Amino acid sequence: MNLGRLNPYVRGLRTFPGDAALAYQLEGAAGLWRALAERSLYHLARHGHLLVIAQTLDSFREVPPPGGVTIAQATAASWQALAPIATQRTLDRFHQRSARGHVCLVAWRGDRAIGYTWCAERVGPDILPYPISFPPTAAYLFDLYVVRPERANGVGSALVSARLTWARERGLGEGWRMISPSNHASVRTVEKTAGRGARVVGEIRYVRILGRVYGRYQPLGQ
Ligand SMILES: CC(C)(COP(=O)(O)OP(=O)(O)OC[C@H]1O[C@@H](n2cnc3c(N)ncnc32)[C@H](O)[C@@H]1OP(=O)(O)O)[C@@H](O)C(=O)NCCC(=O)NCCS
Numbered sequence: 001m002n003l004g005r006l007n008p009y010v011r012g013l014r015t016f017p018g019d020a021a022l023a024y025q026l027e028g029a030a031g032l033w034r035a036l037a038e039r040s041l042y043h044l045a046r047h048g049h050l051l052v053i054a055q056t057l058d059s060f061r062e063v064p065p066p067g068g069v070t071i072a073q074a075t076a077a078s079w080q081a082l083a084p085i086a087t088q089r090t091l092d093r094f095h096q097r098s099a100r101g102h103v104c105l106v107a108w109r110g111d112r113a114i115g116y117t118w119c120a121e122r123v124g125p126d127i128l129p130y131p132i133s134f135p136p137t138a139a140y141l142f143d144l145y146v147v148r149p150e151r152a153n154g155v156g157s158a159l160v161s162a163r164l165t166w167a168r169e170r171g172l173g174e175g176w177r178m179i180s181p182s183n184h185a186s187v188r189t190v191e192k193t194a195g196r197g198a199r200v201v202g203e204i205r206y207v208r209i210l211g212r213v214y215g216r217y218q219p220l221g222q
Pocket of ligand 1: 188189
């Protein structure tokens with residue numbers, strides 16, 4: 001038996017007390033539940049429904065950050081600054097993504113990190129575990145987060161705008177993202193940055209069983 005496969009679970013148990021405390025502080029009972037479920041229930045079974053959104057990069061609506069907030073690409077020094085707003089489990093994932101060349105944009109109020117998002121020029125199963133035929137001219141823009149006290153002030157939409165700008169500067173044609181249609185705040189960040197080329201290109205229904213993801217992608221009329 002390959003005991004190495006148990007390492008993530010052992011680390012999950014080890015980091016649980018600290019992560020649970022931080023998740024409760026950041027997101028209340030929902031955060032605490034999520035920290036627990038990520039290490040237990042979600043490994044066993046989980047299902048969901050996501051919309052796949054494409055935004056053309058020559059026509060999205062640019063949203064500047066609100067006063068006092070700046071957005072910049074993460075550097076090696078940023079990971080420590082993210083520790084008050086990201087659990088150890090999340091930071092572990094961030095290090096892996098960064099090592100694979102994906103880019104994190106961080107929103108700052110002064111020297112305090114208040115949000116982040118991720119950008120990828122190329123997708124792999126580590127960040128996109130669904131069977132989507134992803135166009136080579138599209139960036140995958142994902143994992144958007146703003147701390148609770150800073151929400152509904154435009155920071156999330158500014159991060160979405162900044163990652164679309166990041167993709168445009170790389171010469172790509174579109175930015176693709178996925179949202180849960182029931183996440184109203186997330187849907188609003190699409191609406192607030194949508195230009196004429198924004199559209200729903202498909203939907204995904206997925207089931208995750210025993211750590212494996214089974215997804216069905218249904219393209220919609222474009
Ligand atoms: C989604 C998220 C990043 C948005 O960040 P934000 O800084 O609040 O974004 P913005 O202020 O630019 O816009 C959010 C919009 O949603 C609205 N909104 C915020 N929270 C809401 C809620 N709980 N219910 C309904 N609407 C909400 C805001 O009023 C705002 O709309 P408005 O400009 O018309 O007033 C933030 O809510 C978050 O981090 N949520 C938890 C993580 C998450 O769900 N990420 C998205 C995964 S795709």
